[in-house]
Amino acid sequence: MRVLIGVLVLGCCAWQTRTRLEDWRSDEALWTAAVAVAERSPRARLNLAVALERRSAFDEARAAAQTAARLAVNQGDVDVAQRADRLLIWLAMAQDSSCASDSPC
Amino acid sequence: MLTYAHSLTGGFVYEDARADAAPLVLTAPTWNIAPRWLTGQTYAWTTTLWDASPMAARVVSLAWHLLNGVLLWLVARAVVTDAAATFAAGVFLLHPIQTEAVASIAYRSDLIAACVLLVALACAMRGWLIPAFVIAMGAVLGKQMGVMAVALVPVALTVTRSPHWTPTARAYWLAAGFSALLLLLDHSRGMFFQRPEDMSLSIASGVALLARMPVPFGLSIEHDWAAFTPMAACAVVILAAGVLETAWRWRSRVALGLMAWIAVAWLPRVVWQLGEGLHERHLYVPMIAASVALGAALFPKGAHA
Numbered sequence: 001m002r003v004l005i006g007v008l009v010l011g012c013c014a015w016q017t018r019t020r021l022e023d024w025r026s027d028e029a030l031w032t033a034a035v036a037v038a039e040r041s042p043r044a045r046l047n048l049a050v051a052l053e054r055r056s057a058f059d060e061a062r063a064a065a066q067t068a069a070r071l072a073v074n075q076g077d078v079d080v081a082q083r084a085d086r087l088l089i090w091l092a093m094a095q096d097s098s099c100a101s102d103s104p105c
Numbered sequence: 106m107l108t109y110a111h112s113l114t115g116g117f118v119y120e121d122a123r124a125d126a127a128p129l130v131l132t133a134p135t136w137n138i139a140p141r142w143l144t145g146q147t148y149a150w151t152t153t154l155w156d157a158s159p160m161a162a163r164v165v166s167l168a169w170h171l172l173n174g175v176l177l178w179l180v181a182r183a184v185v186t187d188a189a190a191t192f193a194a195g196v197f198l199l200h201p202i203q204t205e206a207v208a209s210i211a212y213r214s215d216l217i218a219a220c221v222l223l224v225a226l227a228c229a230m231r232g233w234l235i236p237a238f239v240i241a242m243g244a245v246l247g248k249q250m251g252v253m254a255v256a257l258v259p260v261a262l263t264v265t266r267s268p269h270w271t272p273t274a275r276a277y278w279l280a281a282g283f284s285a286l287l288l289l290l291d292h293s294r295g296m297f298f299q300r301p302e303d304m305s306l307s308i309a310s311g312v313a314l315l316a317r318m319p320v321p322f323g324l325s326i327e328h329d330w331a332a333f334t335p336m337a338a339c340a341v342v343i344l345a346a347g348v349l350e351t352a353w354r355w356r357s358r359v360a361l362g363l364m365a366w367i368a369v370a371w372l373p374r375v376v377w378q379l380g381e382g383l384h385e386r387h388l389y390v391p392m393i394a395a396s397v398a399l400g401a402a403l404f405p406k407g408a409h410a
Contacts (some may be wrong), residue, residue: 002403006192009403013199013321014108020201020324021108024208025115030326037325044327047119 027051035064042072042080049087058095062088108199109167112208117159119326120211143221143246144214162210169216170207174198176223177393183230184265185401193400197392201321202314205385215389218247222254222390229258232269238281255282256369257390264362298376307375309341311383315367318395324385359398366394 023033031048038044045068052061069084071077147165155161174194181190197203206215221244229237241258244251259278262270299307310328317324352360370390374383 003188006188006195006403010192010195010199013196013201016201016321017108017199017204018111020204021112021208023326024112024118024204027116027118030118034325034327037323038327041327044325047327 028055040071040075042068042075042077042084045071046080046084046087049084053087053091053094058091062091065091106167106171109170109207112204113160113163113167115159115163115208117162118209121159121162121209140245140249141214141247143243144217144248147213147217148210159210163208166207166210166213166216169213169220170198170203173216173220173223176220176227177396180223180226180230181397181400185397186404186406189397189400189404191400192403193396196399197396200318200392200396201324202318202385202388203392204324205326206389209386212386214248215386216247218244218251218254219390219393221247221251222257223393225254225258226261229262229269230265230267232267234269234274234278238278242285250373252285253370253373253390255285256372257366260362260365260369261394264358264365304375305339305342307371307383308345311367311371311375311387312341312345314383314385314388315391318388318392326384328384359401363394363398367391 023030028048028051031044031051034041034044035048045064049061049064049068052058052064065084065087069081069088072079072081072084147169148162151157151161151165174197177197178190178194181193185193206212221240225237225241225244228234228240237258238255241254242252244254259270259275259282261267313328349361349364352364371383371387373379374387
Protein backbone atom coordinates (compact mmCIF):
# COMPACT_ATOMS: atom_id res chain seq x y z
CA MET A 1 0.00 0.00 0.00
CA ARG A 2 2.83 2.41 0.93
CA VAL A 3 4.64 1.65 -2.31
CA LEU A 4 1.43 2.30 -4.26
CA ILE A 5 0.98 5.67 -2.53
CA GLY A 6 4.64 6.49 -3.21
CA VAL A 7 4.38 5.65 -6.91
CA LEU A 8 1.15 7.64 -7.19
CA VAL A 9 2.71 10.71 -5.53
CA LEU A 10 5.80 10.56 -7.77
CA GLY A 11 3.62 10.07 -10.86
CA CYS A 12 1.54 13.15 -9.99
CA CYS A 13 4.73 15.16 -9.33
CA ALA A 14 6.23 14.10 -12.68
CA TRP A 15 3.03 14.98 -14.56
CA GLN A 16 2.70 18.38 -12.89
CA THR A 17 6.41 19.14 -13.45
CA ARG A 18 6.07 18.33 -17.14
CA THR A 19 3.10 20.69 -17.38
CA ARG A 20 4.96 23.41 -15.47
CA LEU A 21 8.03 23.09 -17.71
CA GLU A 22 5.92 24.29 -20.65
CA ASP A 23 5.93 27.72 -18.97
CA TRP A 24 9.73 27.83 -19.05
CA ARG A 25 10.13 27.35 -22.81
CA SER A 26 9.87 31.03 -23.74
CA ASP A 27 9.28 34.47 -22.24
CA GLU A 28 5.82 34.67 -23.73
CA ALA A 29 4.80 31.29 -22.27
CA LEU A 30 6.29 32.22 -18.88
CA TRP A 31 4.49 35.56 -18.57
CA THR A 32 1.22 34.25 -20.01
CA ALA A 33 1.26 31.65 -17.23
CA ALA A 34 2.22 34.33 -14.70
CA VAL A 35 -0.70 36.56 -15.73
CA ALA A 36 -3.07 33.60 -15.43
CA VAL A 37 -1.97 33.04 -11.82
CA ALA A 38 -1.30 36.63 -10.70
CA GLU A 39 -3.94 38.67 -12.55
CA ARG A 40 -3.32 41.78 -10.45
CA SER A 41 0.44 41.84 -11.02
CA PRO A 42 1.46 44.83 -13.18
CA ARG A 43 4.99 43.44 -13.57
CA ALA A 44 3.72 40.19 -15.09
CA ARG A 45 1.50 42.15 -17.53
CA LEU A 46 4.40 44.42 -18.50
CA ASN A 47 6.77 41.51 -19.09
CA LEU A 48 4.10 39.80 -21.19
CA ALA A 49 3.73 43.01 -23.21
CA VAL A 50 7.50 43.08 -23.84
CA ALA A 51 7.47 39.43 -24.93
CA LEU A 52 4.54 40.08 -27.31
CA GLU A 53 6.26 43.18 -28.71
CA ARG A 54 9.34 41.05 -29.56
CA ARG A 55 7.04 38.83 -31.63
CA SER A 56 5.61 41.99 -33.31
CA ALA A 57 2.15 41.25 -31.88
CA PHE A 58 1.63 45.00 -31.36
CA ASP A 59 -2.11 45.01 -30.63
CA GLU A 60 -1.86 42.33 -27.95
CA ALA A 61 1.26 44.00 -26.55
CA ARG A 62 -0.52 47.35 -26.33
CA ALA A 63 -3.48 45.80 -24.50
CA ALA A 64 -1.14 44.11 -22.00
CA ALA A 65 0.90 47.31 -21.49
CA GLN A 66 -2.25 49.39 -20.94
CA THR A 67 -3.48 46.95 -18.29
CA ALA A 68 -0.01 46.96 -16.69
CA ALA A 69 -0.01 50.77 -16.56
CA ARG A 70 -3.52 50.87 -15.04
CA LEU A 71 -2.71 48.24 -12.40
CA ALA A 72 0.62 49.90 -11.58
CA VAL A 73 -1.05 53.29 -11.05
CA ASN A 74 -3.74 51.70 -8.84
CA GLN A 75 -1.08 49.92 -6.76
CA GLY A 76 1.29 52.90 -6.62
CA ASP A 77 4.06 51.07 -8.47
CA VAL A 78 5.74 54.08 -10.08
CA ASP A 79 8.58 52.10 -11.70
CA VAL A 80 6.30 49.71 -13.61
CA ALA A 81 3.90 52.55 -14.51
CA GLN A 82 6.75 54.55 -16.11
CA ARG A 83 8.09 51.50 -17.96
CA ALA A 84 4.61 50.64 -19.25
CA ASP A 85 4.16 54.22 -20.48
CA ARG A 86 7.51 54.10 -22.28
CA LEU A 87 6.54 50.79 -23.90
CA LEU A 88 3.20 52.24 -25.06
CA ILE A 89 5.02 55.16 -26.72
CA TRP A 90 7.46 52.72 -28.35
CA LEU A 91 4.57 50.54 -29.58
CA ALA A 92 2.80 53.56 -31.09
CA MET A 93 6.01 54.54 -32.93
CA ALA A 94 6.62 50.97 -34.11
CA GLN A 95 3.08 50.66 -35.43
CA ASP A 96 3.30 54.08 -37.15
CA SER A 97 6.46 53.03 -38.98
CA SER A 98 4.87 49.73 -40.07
CA CYS A 99 1.79 51.69 -41.30
CA ALA A 100 4.02 53.94 -43.37
CA SER A 101 5.65 50.99 -45.13
CA ASP A 102 2.56 48.76 -45.54
CA SER A 103 -0.64 50.15 -46.97
CA PRO A 104 -3.51 50.10 -46.26
CA CYS A 105 -2.98 50.50 -42.51
CA MET B 106 15.43 12.89 -17.03
CA LEU B 107 12.45 11.99 -19.24
CA THR B 108 10.26 14.48 -17.39
CA TYR B 109 12.72 17.31 -17.96
CA ALA B 110 13.80 16.27 -21.48
CA HIS B 111 10.91 18.20 -22.97
CA SER B 112 12.20 21.51 -21.58
CA LEU B 113 15.74 21.19 -22.98
CA THR B 114 14.77 22.67 -26.34
CA GLY B 115 13.48 25.93 -24.82
CA GLY B 116 15.26 29.28 -25.24
CA PHE B 117 16.84 31.76 -22.84
CA VAL B 118 14.01 32.93 -20.59
CA TYR B 119 13.59 35.98 -18.32
CA GLU B 120 16.76 36.47 -16.22
CA ASP B 121 18.81 34.04 -18.34
CA ALA B 122 19.93 37.11 -20.30
CA ARG B 123 21.32 38.81 -17.17
CA ALA B 124 24.96 39.88 -17.45
CA ASP B 125 26.24 37.68 -14.61
CA ALA B 126 24.35 34.62 -15.84
CA ALA B 127 24.30 34.75 -19.62
CA PRO B 128 26.56 32.05 -21.06
CA LEU B 129 26.97 34.25 -24.14
CA VAL B 130 28.60 37.01 -22.09
CA LEU B 131 30.73 35.02 -19.64
CA THR B 132 32.97 33.00 -21.92
CA ALA B 133 36.35 33.01 -20.18
CA PRO B 134 37.10 30.70 -17.25
CA THR B 135 38.86 32.52 -14.40
CA TRP B 136 40.67 31.62 -11.17
CA ASN B 137 39.72 34.86 -9.46
CA ILE B 138 37.83 33.22 -6.58
CA ALA B 139 34.81 35.15 -5.26
CA PRO B 140 31.23 34.38 -4.18
CA ARG B 141 29.32 32.63 -7.01
CA TRP B 142 32.67 31.76 -8.64
CA LEU B 143 31.67 28.13 -9.21
CA THR B 144 28.34 29.13 -10.75
CA GLY B 145 30.06 31.54 -13.13
CA GLN B 146 32.62 28.90 -14.06
CA THR B 147 29.94 26.38 -15.01
CA TYR B 148 28.57 28.90 -17.54
CA ALA B 149 32.06 29.68 -18.82
CA TRP B 150 33.16 26.06 -19.16
CA THR B 151 29.89 25.06 -20.84
CA THR B 152 30.52 27.73 -23.46
CA THR B 153 34.21 26.88 -23.80
CA LEU B 154 33.88 23.10 -24.00
CA TRP B 155 30.48 22.73 -25.62
CA ASP B 156 28.22 25.52 -26.81
CA ALA B 157 26.69 28.88 -25.88
CA SER B 158 23.21 27.68 -26.78
CA PRO B 159 20.34 27.58 -24.29
CA MET B 160 20.13 23.82 -24.79
CA ALA B 161 23.71 23.27 -23.59
CA ALA B 162 23.09 25.47 -20.54
CA ARG B 163 19.80 23.70 -19.76
CA VAL B 164 21.44 20.26 -20.01
CA VAL B 165 24.17 21.34 -17.55
CA SER B 166 21.57 22.69 -15.09
CA LEU B 167 19.62 19.43 -15.34
CA ALA B 168 22.83 17.46 -14.73
CA TRP B 169 23.40 19.42 -11.48
CA HIS B 170 19.81 18.65 -10.44
CA LEU B 171 20.27 14.92 -11.13
CA LEU B 172 23.56 14.94 -9.21
CA ASN B 173 21.76 16.56 -6.27
CA GLY B 174 19.12 13.81 -6.41
CA VAL B 175 21.82 11.12 -6.18
CA LEU B 176 23.59 12.95 -3.33
CA LEU B 177 20.31 13.35 -1.47
CA TRP B 178 19.69 9.61 -1.81
CA LEU B 179 23.16 8.86 -0.41
CA VAL B 180 22.71 11.25 2.53
CA ALA B 181 19.15 10.10 3.27
CA ARG B 182 20.18 6.41 3.32
CA ALA B 183 22.29 7.16 6.40
CA VAL B 184 19.25 8.28 8.41
CA VAL B 185 16.13 6.64 6.95
CA THR B 186 15.22 3.33 5.30
CA ASP B 187 16.30 2.58 1.72
CA ALA B 188 12.70 2.87 0.52
CA ALA B 189 12.31 6.24 2.26
CA ALA B 190 15.60 7.49 0.78
CA THR B 191 14.56 6.43 -2.73
CA PHE B 192 11.16 8.09 -2.35
CA ALA B 193 12.81 11.24 -0.95
CA ALA B 194 15.17 11.43 -3.93
CA GLY B 195 12.22 10.91 -6.29
CA VAL B 196 10.20 13.71 -4.69
CA PHE B 197 13.23 16.01 -4.70
CA LEU B 198 13.90 15.36 -8.40
CA LEU B 199 10.32 15.45 -9.62
CA HIS B 200 8.48 17.94 -7.44
CA PRO B 201 7.03 20.72 -9.64
CA ILE B 202 8.19 23.45 -7.27
CA GLN B 203 11.78 22.64 -8.36
CA THR B 204 11.15 23.62 -11.99
CA GLU B 205 12.04 27.29 -11.52
CA ALA B 206 15.51 26.48 -10.15
CA VAL B 207 16.18 23.79 -12.78
CA ALA B 208 14.57 25.16 -15.94
CA SER B 209 15.90 28.70 -15.59
CA ILE B 210 19.59 28.85 -16.40
CA ALA B 211 20.04 32.01 -14.30
CA TYR B 212 19.07 30.20 -11.09
CA ARG B 213 21.73 27.49 -11.36
CA SER B 214 23.39 29.07 -8.32
CA ASP B 215 20.71 27.45 -6.12
CA LEU B 216 21.50 24.01 -7.57
CA ILE B 217 25.25 24.40 -7.02
CA ALA B 218 24.95 25.74 -3.46
CA ALA B 219 22.63 22.82 -2.63
CA CYS B 220 25.07 20.35 -4.22
CA VAL B 221 27.95 21.62 -2.06
CA LEU B 222 25.69 21.49 1.01
CA LEU B 223 24.77 17.86 0.26
CA VAL B 224 28.45 16.91 -0.10
CA ALA B 225 29.14 18.61 3.27
CA LEU B 226 26.23 16.69 4.80
CA ALA B 227 27.52 13.40 3.38
CA CYS B 228 30.93 14.08 4.99
CA ALA B 229 29.37 15.13 8.31
CA MET B 230 27.17 12.01 8.48
CA ARG B 231 30.35 9.91 8.21
CA GLY B 232 32.01 11.85 11.00
CA TRP B 233 34.40 13.80 8.78
CA LEU B 234 33.57 17.09 10.45
CA ILE B 235 36.58 19.18 9.41
CA PRO B 236 36.18 18.45 5.68
CA ALA B 237 32.42 18.94 6.15
CA PHE B 238 33.00 22.43 7.58
CA VAL B 239 35.40 23.45 4.81
CA ILE B 240 33.05 22.14 2.11
CA ALA B 241 30.02 23.81 3.75
CA MET B 242 31.90 27.12 3.61
CA GLY B 243 32.46 26.41 -0.10
CA ALA B 244 28.71 26.65 -0.73
CA VAL B 245 29.19 30.44 -1.09
CA LEU B 246 30.96 29.66 -4.37
CA GLY B 247 27.50 28.65 -5.61
CA LYS B 248 25.71 31.66 -4.17
CA GLN B 249 26.20 33.99 -1.21
CA MET B 250 23.30 32.52 0.75
CA GLY B 251 25.10 29.17 0.58
CA VAL B 252 26.93 30.34 3.72
CA MET B 253 23.92 29.02 5.64
CA ALA B 254 25.25 25.52 4.90
CA VAL B 255 27.54 26.07 7.90
CA ALA B 256 24.41 26.30 10.08
CA LEU B 257 22.35 23.67 8.22
CA VAL B 258 24.86 20.83 8.75
CA PRO B 259 24.58 21.11 12.59
CA VAL B 260 20.77 21.16 12.26
CA ALA B 261 20.91 17.86 10.34
CA LEU B 262 23.38 16.31 12.80
CA THR B 263 21.24 17.35 15.77
CA VAL B 264 17.95 16.13 14.28
CA THR B 265 19.44 12.77 13.25
CA ARG B 266 21.18 12.44 16.66
CA SER B 267 24.50 11.75 14.98
CA PRO B 268 27.00 10.01 17.30
CA HIS B 269 29.73 12.19 15.76
CA TRP B 270 28.05 15.37 17.02
CA THR B 271 29.84 15.38 20.39
CA PRO B 272 30.05 18.41 22.73
CA THR B 273 33.66 18.99 21.61
CA ALA B 274 32.65 18.91 17.95
CA ARG B 275 29.82 21.35 18.70
CA ALA B 276 32.19 23.76 20.45
CA TYR B 277 34.70 23.73 17.56
CA TRP B 278 31.93 24.05 14.96
CA LEU B 279 30.36 26.96 16.86
CA ALA B 280 33.69 28.81 17.06
CA ALA B 281 34.45 28.23 13.39
CA GLY B 282 30.86 29.09 12.41
CA PHE B 283 31.06 32.34 14.38
CA SER B 284 34.21 33.25 12.44
CA ALA B 285 32.37 32.50 9.20
CA LEU B 286 29.53 34.75 10.33
CA LEU B 287 31.99 37.61 10.96
CA LEU B 288 33.40 37.10 7.45
CA LEU B 289 29.87 37.20 6.02
CA LEU B 290 29.01 40.37 7.93
CA ASP B 291 32.23 41.96 6.69
CA HIS B 292 31.37 40.96 3.11
CA SER B 293 27.77 42.18 3.36
CA ARG B 294 28.43 45.63 4.72
CA GLY B 295 26.43 47.10 1.83
CA MET B 296 23.32 45.16 2.80
CA PHE B 297 20.67 46.55 5.10
CA PHE B 298 18.23 44.95 7.47
CA GLN B 299 14.68 44.71 6.18
CA ARG B 300 11.92 46.87 7.62
CA PRO B 301 9.50 44.90 9.86
CA GLU B 302 6.72 45.05 7.22
CA ASP B 303 9.10 43.63 4.59
CA MET B 304 10.16 40.91 7.02
CA SER B 305 6.52 39.94 7.51
CA LEU B 306 6.09 39.90 3.72
CA SER B 307 9.10 37.58 3.38
CA ILE B 308 7.75 35.26 6.06
CA ALA B 309 4.22 35.30 4.64
CA SER B 310 5.43 34.66 1.09
CA GLY B 311 7.60 31.83 2.41
CA VAL B 312 4.70 30.24 4.27
CA ALA B 313 2.47 30.69 1.20
CA LEU B 314 5.09 28.86 -0.88
CA LEU B 315 5.34 26.10 1.73
CA ALA B 316 1.57 25.69 1.48
CA ARG B 317 2.05 25.03 -2.24
CA MET B 318 4.45 22.17 -1.58
CA PRO B 319 1.76 19.56 -0.82
CA VAL B 320 -0.64 21.03 -3.42
CA PRO B 321 1.65 22.32 -6.18
CA PHE B 322 -0.87 23.90 -8.52
CA GLY B 323 -0.97 27.46 -9.80
CA LEU B 324 2.81 27.87 -9.59
CA SER B 325 4.18 31.01 -11.20
CA ILE B 326 7.30 33.12 -11.48
CA GLU B 327 5.21 36.14 -10.44
CA HIS B 328 3.42 35.50 -7.19
CA ASP B 329 1.19 38.43 -6.49
CA TRP B 330 2.80 39.33 -3.18
CA ALA B 331 1.06 42.71 -3.35
CA ALA B 332 -2.12 40.85 -2.39
CA PHE B 333 -0.59 40.16 1.03
CA THR B 334 -1.80 42.82 3.41
CA PRO B 335 0.02 43.21 6.76
CA MET B 336 -3.10 41.67 8.36
CA ALA B 337 -2.87 38.56 6.15
CA ALA B 338 0.86 38.32 6.84
CA CYS B 339 0.21 38.42 10.61
CA ALA B 340 -2.46 35.72 10.25
CA VAL B 341 -0.03 33.49 8.36
CA VAL B 342 2.72 34.03 10.94
CA ILE B 343 0.29 33.17 13.78
CA LEU B 344 -0.76 30.03 11.88
CA ALA B 345 2.91 29.04 11.44
CA ALA B 346 3.50 29.58 15.17
CA GLY B 347 0.50 27.32 15.88
CA VAL B 348 1.93 24.54 13.71
CA LEU B 349 5.30 24.92 15.47
CA GLU B 350 3.64 24.73 18.90
CA THR B 351 1.71 21.58 17.90
CA ALA B 352 4.89 19.91 16.59
CA TRP B 353 6.64 20.81 19.85
CA ARG B 354 3.78 19.38 21.92
CA TRP B 355 3.84 16.16 19.90
CA ARG B 356 7.62 16.01 20.29
CA SER B 357 7.82 15.22 16.58
CA ARG B 358 11.56 15.27 15.84
CA VAL B 359 10.99 15.08 12.07
CA ALA B 360 8.51 18.00 12.04
CA LEU B 361 10.64 20.15 14.35
CA GLY B 362 13.79 19.33 12.40
CA LEU B 363 12.09 20.23 9.13
CA MET B 364 10.92 23.57 10.51
CA ALA B 365 14.35 24.33 11.97
CA TRP B 366 15.97 23.51 8.60
CA ILE B 367 13.58 25.80 6.70
CA ALA B 368 13.93 28.61 9.27
CA VAL B 369 17.75 28.49 9.13
CA ALA B 370 17.83 28.25 5.31
CA TRP B 371 15.57 31.28 4.94
CA LEU B 372 16.89 33.39 7.84
CA PRO B 373 19.08 35.70 5.70
CA ARG B 374 16.25 36.25 3.23
CA VAL B 375 13.99 37.35 6.07
CA VAL B 376 16.55 39.50 7.88
CA TRP B 377 18.42 41.16 5.03
CA GLN B 378 17.10 43.32 2.23
CA LEU B 379 17.46 40.91 -0.69
CA GLY B 380 14.44 41.62 -2.90
CA GLU B 381 10.71 41.18 -2.80
CA GLY B 382 9.67 38.19 -0.76
CA LEU B 383 10.60 34.60 -1.53
CA HIS B 384 10.28 32.67 -4.77
CA GLU B 385 9.98 29.03 -5.77
CA ARG B 386 13.71 28.68 -6.40
CA HIS B 387 14.34 29.57 -2.74
CA LEU B 388 12.57 26.31 -1.84
CA TYR B 389 15.33 24.23 -3.42
CA VAL B 390 17.35 23.83 -0.19
CA PRO B 391 14.24 23.48 2.05
CA MET B 392 13.06 20.71 -0.33
CA ILE B 393 16.08 18.61 0.77
CA ALA B 394 14.67 18.27 4.30
CA ALA B 395 11.03 18.22 3.15
CA SER B 396 11.70 15.28 0.81
CA VAL B 397 13.51 13.28 3.49
CA ALA B 398 10.78 14.08 6.05
CA LEU B 399 8.11 12.93 3.59
CA GLY B 400 10.06 9.76 2.86
CA ALA B 401 10.47 9.08 6.59
CA ALA B 402 6.75 9.62 7.13
CA LEU B 403 5.69 7.27 4.31
CA PHE B 404 8.31 4.58 4.92
CA PRO B 405 9.12 4.73 8.68
CA LYS B 406 11.75 2.46 10.19
CA GLY B 407 10.27 -0.91 11.11
CA ALA B 408 7.35 -0.64 8.65
CA HIS B 409 7.12 -3.09 5.76
CA ALA B 410 6.27 -1.84 2.29
